[in-house]
Amino acid sequence: MAVEVVMPKLGMAMKEGSVSLWHKKEGDPVTKGEIIANIGSEKIETDLEAPADGVLLKIAVPEGEGVPPGTVIGYIGQPGEQVGGVAAGAAEGPTADGSPSGGAVPDAAPAGGTVSSEAPAHGRDIKISPVARKMAEAAGLDIAKLTGTGPQGRITKEDVEHAIANPPSAPAAPASAEEAAASSDGASAAPSAATAVPSGFTEHTEQIPVTGIRKVIAARMHDSLQQSAQLTLTLRADVTDLLALQRQMSETAQRQHEVKLTVTDFISRAVVLSLKRHKQMNSAYIDDRIHVFDHVHLGIAVALDKGLVVPVIRHADRYSVLDLSRQIKALAQQARNGQLGSDALQGSTFTITNLGAYGIDYFTPILNTPEAGILGVGSVAEMPVYKGDSLQRRSLLPLSLTFDHRVLDGAPAAEFLRAVKDALEDPYRLVL
Incomplete structure (x- = not known):
């Protein structure tokens, strides 16, 4: 039977904790006592050890997402073992990058309609994992312009990393004086990766979400x-x-x-x-x-x-x-x-x-x-x-x-x- 990995309670007043970093991916072997993640609250950050031997069957809580103490954040068991009656590979819930682990469970459609294949006008409606959203915001990327490769077109951490490493070329000059004026008074879109990353940087820049302590x-x-x-x-x-x-x-x-x-x-x-x-x-x-x-x-x-x-x-x-x-x-x-x-x-x-x-x-x-x-x-x-x-x-x-x-x-x-x-x-x- 799969062993639950739970969010520990770091102090009596702790109401929420988050996974700062997963050291293991789904399917990786783990040993009891081995550090598998970094856990943080508003006051303390510490290492989380594996409670059992086996493999990390499922990551239920992605990096950066806050959950109450006692919440199951992952499962450890034997390869192919079921989690909650579902095979680990098809279990519901987000993986470390926020996308559904098995790809079989679609995201819920917004109230009043179905999910459009085109990028919505508002960033909050775009299908994107929490970690990917934070990375995009830190890099100054317009998430509406990103292409998602996850299930149902969800933007993943890897998509953002690719966009950061391959910034688009600088936009052409405005075609008219009116467009130039609109650009100068702040009517342009959010800064692109080309403006967020200094020129001359060709190698990938690590983006570290600011969380926990x-x-x-x-x-x-x-x-x-x-x-x-x-x-x-x-x-x-x-x-x-x-x-x-x-x-x-x-x-x-x-x-x-x-x-x-x-x-x-x-x-x-x-x-x-x-x-x-x-x-x-x-x-x-x-x-x-x-x-x-x-x-x-x-x-x-x-x-x-x-x-x-x-x-x-x-x-x-x-x-x-x-x-x-x-x-x-x-x-x-x-x-x-x-x-x-x-x-x-x-x-x-x-x-x-x-x-x-x-x-x-x-x-x-x-x-x-x-x-x-x-x-x-x-x-x-x-x-x-x-x-x-x-x-x-x-x-x-x-x-x-x-x-x-x-x-x-x-x-x-x-x-x-x-x-x-x-x-x-x-x-x-x-x-x-």
């Missing part, structure tokens, strides 16, 4: 820049003593508490203490009001293969450096395993993002709105620094603070950033 990130980052007045301040903190303290404590913490202390743990503690002293930075701009928080819910950005998430340490002001370290590592691991619920990704009052591991110095982090601030951490660099009259080798840490100028001005933001610097340069304050 990538789509959410794109929307949030754009909205953040559109809906706030962002300014970034930078400085360096001398963390020479902090690194020495971290090395001293690391072995003891590992042995007695099974916690590996990192510089990020100390930075988090310094930020929390500074936010308690400079509460205007621990705020949010919501509905023309500045909400100043007594608690600190600290967001820590975590980079994933498919994007970025910001799990939240609630009431971080109640934690010691050791406790913060445990929380940071636990949440980061859950994020990488796709185990975070939506509640763990909401409600932060301030965020830290660290690109030091990539050798980055200063950068401009984008606010995690409606928060008023986000701290970017760069890579520690060894530099010569004068201490009095002597030149010493010191470890300097780049810090980049982006803040919402609607909430506070440059001076109080600079005071907060200076407070973080002072705390890092007097590291024993962070453990007492």
Whole structure:
């Protein structure tokens, strides 16, 4: 009996998920535990493993189509096995490119008439798979001008790929002044593939639909820049003593508490203490009001293969450096395993993002709105620094603070950033 492949529930609040990518085609052999697809929701994207050995008999949900958790998105079984009483090769429903798998089930005709053999005037009535439609829109193709090779003339992903790889020649000049005027005032049709793909590109350009977590990130980052007045301040903190303290404590913490202390743990503690002293930075701009928080819910950005998430340490002001370290590592691991619920990704009052591991110095982090601030951490660099009259080798840490100028001005933001610097340069304050 065929085994159902279902859309998993990625968090308690998940209402819809989609297949970002099928790694297998219908008829391909699969092994239990093998990754067969990438599954994404608005918050998380993860791999989907095959629940059984066999072949992928049928793909019931194409790439990019949203369905509720628990929906059957495919079937795995033995070659020729029936799915729901129908042979796999003739089963109803769309394949990975959105066309009927067996070609025997025609698309439903529009209300009030039959399907015309000619392309309809409106794009929404054209028979085209969801993935093919998204690819055509991204490439600027007029789908009314595409020729479908799927059943009943349906436009498939392969048809769009062919159109992108073989753009039509540029249209001839208008035959009259009236036509030229119509063209110049925007009366012409949608841009063709020739205008969408830069001239000189003869090889096929991959088109990647923006779905799942990538789509959410794109929307949030754009909205953040559109809906706030962002300014970034930078400085360096001398963390020479902090690194020495971290090395001293690391072995003891590992042995007695099974916690590996990192510089990020100390930075988090310094930020929390500074936010308690400079509460205007621990705020949010919501509905023309500045909400100043007594608690600190600290967001820590975590980079994933498919994007970025910001799990939240609630009431971080109640934690010691050791406790913060445990929380940071636990949440980061859950994020990488796709185990975070939506509640763990909401409600932060301030965020830290660290690109030091990539050798980055200063950068401009984008606010995690409606928060008023986000701290970017760069890579520690060894530099010569004068201490009095002597030149010493010191470890300097780049810090980049982006803040919402609607909430506070440059001076109080600079005071907060200076407070973080002072705390890092007097590291024993962070453990007492």
